[in-house]
Amino acid sequence: MNSKGSAAPSRIGIIGCGNIAPVYLKTLSEIPWIEVASFADGLAGRAESFASKYGGTAVSVEDMLADDSLHAVVNLTPATAHAEVTRIALSAGRPVFSEKPLGVDFGEAKQLVDLARAKGVRLGCAPDTVLGVGLQTARAAIDKGMIGEPIGGAGFMLGFGPEWWHPNPEIFYTTGAGPLFDMGPYYLTALASLLGPAKSIIGSARAASAERIIHTTGRVGDRFTAVAPTHVSSIIEFGSGAVVNLTTSFDVKATKLRNIEIFGSEATLRVPDPNTFGGPVEIKGILSDEWREVPLPKPNTPQQRGIGLADMLSATQANRPHRASAELALHVVE
Numbered sequence: 220m221n222s223k224g225s226a227a228p229s230r231i232g233i234i235g236c237g238n239i240a241p242v243y244l245k246t247l248s249e250i251p252w253i254e255v256a257s258f259a260d261g262l263a264g265r266a267e268s269f270a271s272k273y274g275g276t277a278v279s280v281e282d283m284l285a286d287d288s289l290h291a292v293v294n295l296t297p298a299t300a301h302a303e304v305t306r307i308a309l310s311a312g313r314p315v316f317s318e319k320p321l322g323v324d325f326g327e328a329k330q331l332v333d334l335a336r337a338k339g340v341r342l343g344c345a346p347d348t349v350l351g352v353g354l355q356t357a358r359a360a361i362d363k364g365m366i367g368e369p370i371g372g373a374g375f376m377l378g379f380g381p382e383w384w385h386p387n388p389e390i391f392y393t394t395g396a397g398p399l400f401d402m403g404p405y406y407l408t409a410l411a412s413l414l415g416p417a418k419s420i421i422g423s424a425r426a427a428s429a430e431r432i433i434h435t436t437g438r439v440g441d442r443f444t445a446v447a448p449t450h451v452s453s454i455i456e457f458g459s460g461a462v463v464n465l466t467t468s469f470d471v472k473a474t475k476l477r478n479i480e481i482f483g484s485e486a487t488l489r490v491p492d493p494n495t496f497g498g499p500v501e502i503k504g505i506l507s508d509e510w511r512e513v514p515l516p517k518p519n520t521p522q523q524r525g526i527g528l529a530d531m532l533s534a535t536q537a538n539r540p541h542r543a544s545a546e547l548a549l550h551v552v553e
Contacts, residue, residue: 235295246525284311314341323395344548347527351496366483380469397447398467409493422453496522
């Protein structure tokens with residue numbers, strides 16, 4: 220059944236059968252009114268493998284976009300292909316939900332938003348972690364005045380690079396990737412959700428080590444060159460007046476700094492990892508001896524990647540705006 224109680228499911232097609240696709244498929248398997256009808260992928264055999272494992276049909280991209288029974292296409296291709304695949308799907312009149320980022324520069328992302336409007340179809344974009352109970356609870360704490368007026372904050376995504384765990388880490392170091400474009404969308408989307416739109420930003424970036432060495436099984440010792448900056452620091456001023464420092468890095472070997480804190484006039488809010496959907500959410504004021512954990516509500520949807528797509532499909536039926544919107548994703552790219 221779909222979200223309005225009808226017997227007809229919302230049918231979707233998935234373009235891109237890489238590492239993130241099984242995560243989406245797990246979520247969608249828990250939503251009975253969504254049916255994954257078809258798969259397409261540029262690598263021979265991958266779509267067939269997914270169709271065999273998860274059901275549905277392996278098709279070409281062209282055949283998927285010609286299928287009038289689909290309610291949306293999900294773009295799970297590599298980041299540098301997002302804009303082109305989304306453009307082709309929108310041009311065919313198909314609603315699209317894309318993995319992040321919407322595009323690798325503002326110009327191409329803006330063209331997609333304009334095209335979706337011109338075609339009169341929905342365009343959504345990850346991350347949808349802001350729909351999880353963790354970040355929703357953090358936003359509610361701010362709205363309720365639990366920390367007073369937000370004055371500033373800090374965010375840190377610090378690690379030693381995906382070459383330590385990913386089988387093909389080169390994709391994380393190409394143009395349009397690096398720690399800012401790969402992980403920054405989670406942090407920037409969370410900050411915009413908590414504090415509203417940004418109005419100015421300054422920053423610096425460098426590649427601390429351009430040559431990277433792979434440490435994953437089967438490729439230990441292989442070397443490649445990083446094109447994207449690998450350490451990026453910024454200062455963001457939000458329209459609300461809050462000023463936030465954000466650092467993303469693939470060059471940090473050890474740290475105790477993590478996630479996001481929002482500094483309020485009355486207390487500080489510890490925000491959960493924006494790459495997750497849960498908690499903890501913690502608050503501590505000047506007179507408090509300990510951090511106090513804010514209770515999380517019981518979720519009524521799966522707390523996994525893909526709920527932004529489900530919200531977009533539900534919003535289409537209800538004729539309301541969807542939350543993981545193209546406009547928010549465009550602001551994050553900008």
